[in-house]
Amino acid sequence: MKKSWSIAFLLVLAVFLAGCSDSSSTEENENASEGDVKTVGSEDAEVELSFWLFGADYESLVEEYVEENPNVSIDIQQISMADHHNNLFTALSAGSGAPDMAAIEVSEIDKYKGAQDKFYNLNEFGAKEIQDNYLDWVWEIGSSVDGEFQFGIPTDIGPTAMFYRKDVFEEAGLPSKPEEVNELMQTWEDYEKVASTVLEKTGKVMVDNPETVFNAKKDQAPEQYFNKDGELIIDSSPYIKDAFMNVSGMIQEDYIGNYELWSPEWGEGMSNGSFATLPGPAWMRDTIKNNAPDAENWRIASMPEGAGNWGGSWMTIPKQSEHPEEAYKFLKWLLAPEQQLKSFKNNGMFPSTPEVYEKEEFKNITDDYYGGQNVAKIFADAALEVEHVHKGEQYGDANMEVVQGLYNVYDGADPEQEWEDIISRIERRLSR
Amino acid sequence: MSQPQPKHEHYYDDKQVEPGIPNQKESPKRRQLSQKKRNMISGYLFISPFYLLFAVFGLFPILFSFYLAFFKWDGLGEMTFVGLNNFVIIFNDPLFWKSLYNTIVIGLMGTAPQLLAALLLAFALNSALVKGQSLFRLAIFLPYVTSIVAVAIVFSVIFSNQESGLVNSIIGLFGMDPITWTRSEWGTKIAIATMVFWRWVGYNTIIYLAGMQSIPKDLYEAAKMDGASLRQQIIHITIPMLKPFILFTVFTATIGALQLFAEPQIFQGRGGRPEGISVVLYLYRDAFSSNFFGTASATAIVLFVLIIIISTINMYFTNRIGGSDKVGAK
Numbered sequence: 001m002k003k004s005w006s007i008a009f010l011l012v013l014a015v016f017l018a019g020c021s022d023s024s025s026t027e028e029n030e031n032a033s034e035g036d037v038k039t040v041g042s043e044d045a046e047v048e049l050s051f052w053l054f055g056a057d058y059e060s061l062v063e064e065y066v067e068e069n070p071n072v073s074i075d076i077q078q079i080s081m082a083d084h085h086n087n088l089f090t091a092l093s094a095g096s097g098a099p100d101m102a103a104i105e106v107s108e109i110d111k112y113k114g115a116q117d118k119f120y121n122l123n124e125f126g127a128k129e130i131q132d133n134y135l136d137w138v139w140e141i142g143s144s145v146d147g148e149f150q151f152g153i154p155t156d157i158g159p160t161a162m163f164y165r166k167d168v169f170e171e172a173g174l175p176s177k178p179e180e181v182n183e184l185m186q187t188w189e190d191y192e193k194v195a196s197t198v199l200e201k202t203g204k205v206m207v208d209n210p211e212t213v214f215n216a217k218k219d220q221a222p223e224q225y226f227n228k229d230g231e232l233i234i235d236s237s238p239y240i241k242d243a244f245m246n247v248s249g250m251i252q253e254d255y256i257g258n259y260e261l262w263s264p265e266w267g268e269g270m271s272n273g274s275f276a277t278l279p280g281p282a283w284m285r286d287t288i289k290n291n292a293p294d295a296e297n298w299r300i301a302s303m304p305e306g307a308g309n310w311g312g313s314w315m316t317i318p319k320q321s322e323h324p325e326e327a328y329k330f331l332k333w334l335l336a337p338e339q340q341l342k343s344f345k346n347n348g349m350f351p352s353t354p355e356v357y358e359k360e361e362f363k364n365i366t367d368d369y370y371g372g373q374n375v376a377k378i379f380a381d382a383a384l385e386v387e388h389v390h391k392g393e394q395y396g397d398a399n400m401e402v403v404q405g406l407y408n409v410y411d412g413a414d415p416e417q418e419w420e421d422i423i424s425r426i427e428r429r430l431s432r
Numbered sequence: 433m434s435q436p437q438p439k440h441e442h443y444y445d446d447k448q449v450e451p452g453i454p455n456q457k458e459s460p461k462r463r464q465l466s467q468k469k470r471n472m473i474s475g476y477l478f479i480s481p482f483y484l485l486f487a488v489f490g491l492f493p494i495l496f497s498f499y500l501a502f503f504k505w506d507g508l509g510e511m512t513f514v515g516l517n518n519f520v521i522i523f524n525d526p527l528f529w530k531s532l533y534n535t536i537v538i539g540l541m542g543t544a545p546q547l548l549a550a551l552l553l554a555f556a557l558n559s560a561l562v563k564g565q566s567l568f569r570l571a572i573f574l575p576y577v578t579s580i581v582a583v584a585i586v587f588s589v590i591f592s593n594q595e596s597g598l599v600n601s602i603i604g605l606f607g608m609d610p611i612t613w614t615r616s617e618w619g620t621k622i623a624i625a626t627m628v629f630w631r632w633v634g635y636n637t638i639i640y641l642a643g644m645q646s647i648p649k650d651l652y653e654a655a656k657m658d659g660a661s662l663r664q665q666i667i668h669i670t671i672p673m674l675k676p677f678i679l680f681t682v683f684t685a686t687i688g689a690l691q692l693f694a695e696p697q698i699f700q701g702r703g704g705r706p707e708g709i710s711v712v713l714y715l716y717r718d719a720f721s722s723n724f725f726g727t728a729s730a731t732a733i734v735l736f737v738l739i740i741i742i743s744t745i746n747m748y749f750t751n752r753i754g755g756s757d758k759v760g761a762k
Contacts, residue, residue, distance in 0.1 A: 086720070093507045111723060115508035258593055260614070260701065265594045397722050404705060411615055425527075432504075432521055432724040 219308020
């Protein structure tokens with residue numbers, strides 16, 4: 001009898017714990033992995049459009065659209081970013097199950113560029129006419145290499161700037177106001193000088209990890225891993241190698257920390273001021289705020305030698321859609337400058353339409369967390385600086401090997417030797 | 433009083449059916465066959481849901497991955513036949529051999545001490561030495577019902593690279609330098625093996641415990657009468673009698689170890705690194721982060737063959753546990 005009670009208790013507890021762990025892991029993914037589908041619009045609308053997203057909150061705008069266009073209803077499906085892209089890939093590969101409209105993130109979009117037959121060319125619906133509304137470099141990321149095929153319309157973007165800790169700069173005896181820091185760190189050489197002062201005076205590292213500073217430098221290069229014919233060029237093109245060697249040098253000078261992106265200690269470091277700067281995009285504002293809600297010392301300066309982009313999505317219409325015209329009409333409206341301004345105000349999605357940057361109500365947005373800086377304007381200026389760089393289908397693979405190599409240098413590998421290894425690792429992957 | 437009654441009724445029922453049988457025999461052959469057939473059909477219908485689901489979600493993907501292993505395919509474009517080239521690529525890839533080495537080493541580090549610990553824990557729980565047995569049983573089983581993701585996240589905090597991390601602080605007390613757990617050759621393996629150990633030791637303990645409770649008490653009593661020590665009791669009674677249970681756990685632990693995936697993936701983050709990459713993580717990276725489905729399928733086939741080989745070797749050795757002349761040998 002006693003045994004059966006303990007078994008029953010165990011079962012109840014097991015169910016309870018399983019429930020707990022489930023909910024905690026879904027919180028991890030920000031959204032439930034099973035997906036969260038919501039229909040906006042009347043049930044007997046003539047056209048029903050399905051819309052796959054991974055976090056971007058467009059609900060109020062969709063409601064607005066459906067009110068004006070009662071013949072359309074829209075099913076919004078929200079799931080985690082990884083699941084979203086997996087599902088989309090599977091549906092496109094299988095030839096059924098894809099939605100009428102799907103967001104694709106910047107790190108994923110190059111994978112699809114070889115599959116033009118799976119998407120509608122938005123130029124067929126007149127996308128060329130709205131092209132001028134968007135920043136050139138953002139528009140080009142959503143196009144084929146020759147520019148003839150438009151995969152998607154840009155949503156938000158992630159222009160980058162230099163986040164820094166005012167208190168660490170003060171402790172090191174350096175000027176700490178944003179304008180002064182802009183002045184102080186105009187080039188990467190200046191940045192290294194500041195790093196050496198910070199290390200000497202405070203014992204702290206300049207930057208969280210090798211990856212963020214490498215990304216910042218890489219994004220300023222006119223060409224990266226592949227040329228437009230898809231050939232690996234890092235052996236002959238100087239930019240990636242220079243960035244790698246440069247960051248390796250900073251590692252060896254102990255300017256760079258070991259706080260890996262998204263690790264718990266990374267967040268802790270933001271809050272404790274363990275590193276003086278963090279090169280990051282517009283959305284990093286909220287990441288820092290969430291990780292260090294009580295810190296009052298984060299400020300934003302511009303990126304030395306010019307901004308890059310980290311993040312953003314494009315809205316595509318898969319070929320499986322039966323209502324591409326209606327889908328295009330909706331997307332054109334949703335991503336027009338006026339709506340992008342609303343998305344920025346409501347959800348902090350940084351607009352890809354430069355016209356918004358001129359609006360007073362945009363320019364005057366300040367953030368008390370960052371000492372009342374005009375945050376919108378800082379990132380708008382950064383967005384205007386960015387240049388388009390061709391990435392290529394296997395960009396992710398190549399970049400991963402270089403980042404891994406940087407950590408190997410951190411752990412003591414010789415940079416020259418590691419560079420040779422990186423090239424052979426990338427070539428081995430490309431041979432598959 | 434209530435027990436004999438149903439028995440009697442049953443008996444009575446049988447008797448009533450019996451006179452019916454000759455009747456059936458008299459009816460035409462066709463009908464009898466169709467009755468048999470009908471039984472057969474309904475039987476197959478009853479088991480069909482599993483087989484249909486298995487065919488769609490299990491068998492088809494398995495066969496398809498055998499097919500894919502001979503093609504180059506990015507998931508969206510055309511498939512091109514490449515013969516055995518995918519196998520050539522992975523066998524020439526040092527990272528594949530590294531992943532295989534990692535899988536086996538972490539497997540040994542995670543499962544061998546774990547099964548031994550589980551056996552001892554089960555023995556302790558089964559003996560009268562421990563008070564509050566059900567509490568301990570419960571406590572030891574808890575890790576098994578925890579989500580792997582949660583486990584990996586908690587362990588990555590424990591095995592933090594920073595000097596202030598829990599394990600690094602503890603080894604610091606003994607004057608050791610902090611270890612870069614996520615990127616050093618042995619640090620990574622120790623951390624992952626610890627995770628595997630912690631999560632599975634309770635499951636195996638419970639299985640051993642169930643096995644021990646099925647051993648008749650009189651064997652121990654007889655052994656005690658003959659003056660057998662505790663050690664002798666374990667070696668000559670417990671272990672031989674547990675043989676089927678040990679076989680089962682060694683089997684599942686081996687296969688589980690070869691399929692190691694979530695722990696290194698979450699512990700090392702994103703694409704993983706050479707220190708902790710397992711074979712499954714290697715093929716996962718090929719398939720789902722680079723879209724090289726051909727080489728991923730070829731790796732899966734290699735893994736499949738490997739599991740068969742290692743399980744066979746395992747069975748051969750585990751079968752010899754306890755020898756042949758002992759009580760449990762039958």
